[in-house]
Amino acid sequence: xxxxxxxxxxxxxxxxxxxxxxxxxxxxxxxxxxxxxxxxxxxxxxxxxxxxxxxxxxxxxxxxxxxxxxxxxxxxxxxxxxxxxxxxxxxxxxxxxxxxxxxxxxxxxxxxxxxxxxxxxxxxxxxxxxxxxxxxxxxxxxxxxxxxxxxxxxxxxxxxxxxxxxxxxxxxxxxxxxxxxxxxxxxxxxxxxxxxxxxxxxxxxxxxxxxxx
Numbered sequence: 001x002x003x004x005x006x007x008x009x010x011x012x013x014x015x016x017x018x019x020x021x022x023x024x025x026x027x028x029x030x031x032x033x034x035x036x037x038x039x040x041x042x043x044x045x046x047x048x049x050x051x052x053x054x055x056x057x058x059x060x061x062x063x064x065x066x067x068x069x070x071x072x073x074x075x076x077x078x079x080x081x082x083x084x085x086x087x088x089x090x091x092x093x094x095x096x097x098x099x100x101x102x103x104x105x106x107x108x109x110x111x112x113x114x115x116x117x118x119x120x121x122x123x124x125x126x127x128x129x130x131x132x133x134x135x136x137x138x139x140x141x142x143x144x145x146x147x148x149x150x151x152x153x154x155x156x157x158x159x160x161x162x163x164x165x166x167x168x169x170x171x172x173x174x175x176x177x178x179x180x181x182x183x184x185x186x187x188x189x190x191x192x193x194x195x196x197x198x199x200x201x202x203x204x205x206x207x208x209x210x211x212x213x
Contacts, residue, residue, distance in 0.1 A: 005189040006206050007032035007065050007169070011047065012193030018052070019059045021197065028202035032063040032087075034171070034191045037080070039070040042094055043143035050076070050083040057084030065189075067115065067171070069142045070094065074101045081108035089113030089136050089169075093120055098128045113169070117142060118150055122159045133166050134189070139182070140172030149173025154185040161186030176208040183211070 013021040040046040066085040073090035105112040115136035137156050140147035170182040171191035199205040
């Protein structure tokens with residue numbers, strides 16, 4: 001059986017005490033830290049840069065999962081890799097030649113992921129599936145946390161699971177009700193923001209996402 005990985009998104013954390021928040025989710029049983037990077041161009045929001053990743057690296061031994069929702073991801077592979085990222089995921093819609101950016105990520109010794117927005121089909125990324133470690137299926141329009149889960153996106157997860165042996169991540173609207181749907185469709189990694197950081201008991205929230213609540 002494939003392991004269910006929970007990756008809380010720090011987009012919903014208290015940034016005034018970010019180090020403590022990351023330590024808290026690690027203690028509560030999270031597997032990864034999901035770091036949403038937005039530039040105000042590719043998506044209508046602005047978040048964080050490599051310096052935040054660099055500041056978190058000494059705080060935790062958890063896997064740092066960086067999601068680049070930016071218009072020019074290739075320009076930032078080296079800064080985010082050098083800051084301590086473990087996985088760098090970029091959007092298929094942001095570039096014309098995904099093979100080049102995957103190669104850049106590999107050259108830095110990092111795992112490579114590719115993401116698709118709700119309006120993008122799996123066929124768009126099928127040629128590069130053998131080259132990536134993970135596919136991120138967005139189940140909301142990227143840009144802001146707290147959006148409602150788009151259940152029709154699960155057909156992409158099922159399509160990927162039929163012929164992709166790597167990790168499948170689902171991000172957007174994940175909570176104790178939608179998590180089982182994503183997992184049953186074939187997802188391996190669940191990104192959750194408010195469903196974890198919006199709760200008083202992080203341990204219980206994470207356990208609930210795994211279906212143990």
